Amino acid sequence: MPDELIIIRGSGSTSALGAGASVYADAAPAFSNQLLGASALSVGALPASVEAELAALRKEHSAYRQLDRTVLLALLAARQATAQAGWKSNNQGNKLAVSIGSSRGATGRLEQFYEEFLEEGSVPPATSPLTTLGNVASWVAFDAGTTSGATLSHSSTCSSALQALGNAMAWLRAGMADRFLAGGTEAPLTAFTLAQMHALGIYSPFEAPDSPCRPGAGRPSTFVLGEGAAVFALEKISRKQLEEGNYTSASLSNTYILEAVGFGFEAIGSKTGLSPEGHHFQKAMRQALQQAPCAPSDIDAIVLHSPGTPAGDASERRAITAVFGEEMPALTSNKWLIGHTLGASAALSLHYALHILATQSWPAPGFATDLTPAPFRPVRRILINAAGFGGNAASAIVSAVQI
Structure with missing residues (x-):
């Protein structure tokens, strides 16, 4: 690290x-x-x-x-x-x-x-x-x-x-x-x-x-x-300041590490659409993992961009499978609670990820979906996805402070 x-x-x-x-x-x-x-x-x-x-x-x-x-x-x-x-x-x-x-x-x-x-x-x-x-x-x-x-x-x-x-x-x-x-x-x-x-x-x-x-x-x-x-x-x-400083679990209860922010871009003909394979998602996630650095298996949950559009949701899922394989992390989203807030959505997704790290839980939607329940194992590291018109995507990795 x-x-x-x-x-x-x-x-x-x-x-x-x-x-x-x-x-x-x-x-x-x-x-x-x-x-x-x-x-x-x-x-x-x-x-x-x-x-x-x-x-x-x-x-x-x-x-x-x-x-x-x-x-x-x-x-x-x-x-x-x-x-x-x-x-x-x-x-x-x-x-x-x-x-x-x-x-x-x-x-x-x-x-x-x-x-x-x-x-x-x-x-x-x-x-x-x-x-x-x-x-x-x-x-x-x-x-x-x-x-x-x-x-x-x-x-x-x-x-x-x-x-x-x-x-x-x-x-x-x-x-x-x-x-x-x-x-x-x-x-x-x-x-x-x-x-x-x-x-x-x-x-x-x-x-x-x-x-x-x-x-x-x-x-x-x-x-x-x-x-x-x-x-x-x-x-x-x-890290020396963190390990040797005057820090306690109580003083760090609201403190988290922003480990990485990776970016991905792809030039495609449609400026409102995205490739079926979500190449920009793949690039952003891989860059974030490399920057952290951590392995795909180190990610416990993903806060999806997932706006509820069939093509967009499917593209992100394919990109996640390409990066993480069949053993994917747990998948969650806050858009079913607050909607898509455009330029604020990724920040609100990160804020949601901090809630998950603090409480080790998330609410369950009341409709049939591929979003998963909160896992029984501890959630220590979360990846957050975002993507927008024009073929751009970004992924952040956040974790709880461990002392």
Whole structure:
């Protein structure tokens, strides 16, 4: 194992299940119906408790009132991660850098400004700065109190969050930052974005609460759009520091090792599809295993990308079989609970993996699927998959700290 370790000192999340670390305890699908024209589509919308937090956050600072929902979700998750890490907020100086992924960025504000332009022929001066992708990470950095640390935003469709985490790992290993807030955020539940997903022909025909998102269940396609964010507080320490430092099991109860983030790419004719063999998945998983380094047999569970589309689910399964053989790890997913949150999905999958490592369990879906029950053996190391339009994929490996 490498001498230098990238550890997750704290984490935070918001999703349809709520906010914080305990949302997966006794979890059930958290979907509601949203009208798109005359049709009712299932969505993974935030619960009232998180909406109240967003409303309060908007009132904290005059500038926050105009921020997109995507940015505010990232702020809430980053605050949780900072608090859990024990970092003093607003006292970060140049030690803290920020790396945030989002597929769509400021979706709601961009659509709002465009509607105003069509009606009035003009837009407010703040339109451009409030709708650029860099607007996400820069506000997270401002809220966290960093003065000159890097602020990086990533958009690589649905693997955006793992792109952000991989970049943070590289910066930390290179000594270019001491701490990182890294993750993903997305607030895509607008009529226009829902219409785009529906036009692809992949949207679930099932309404809430009838388990509308069903990864690994085959046909029909059961893609469901959701919103949320997850952010992680990352630090670099040496194994010697871990073994000889003043650490106890209690002090490391919320600490995990981010062992690797691997990437895979393939150029294919369809920019919305993927190869049947999932070559980009295979490349990402193999790179992550090599980077860790660990053998396929060292992986106890995989948090699947698995959006509930038959072709996408089958491609990922074939890729896993190619890498792991017939003795595959246990397979699980959180999308049947919260939907597909696009650029935030990989970060929320990592947050789900931390819950599994902490509790050694995961909820069982109430529909026929190839997702597996939690294994009886200990789950010590988990691989997380993500993939997006354009032939890109990413895989992360996370494990619990052992002292």
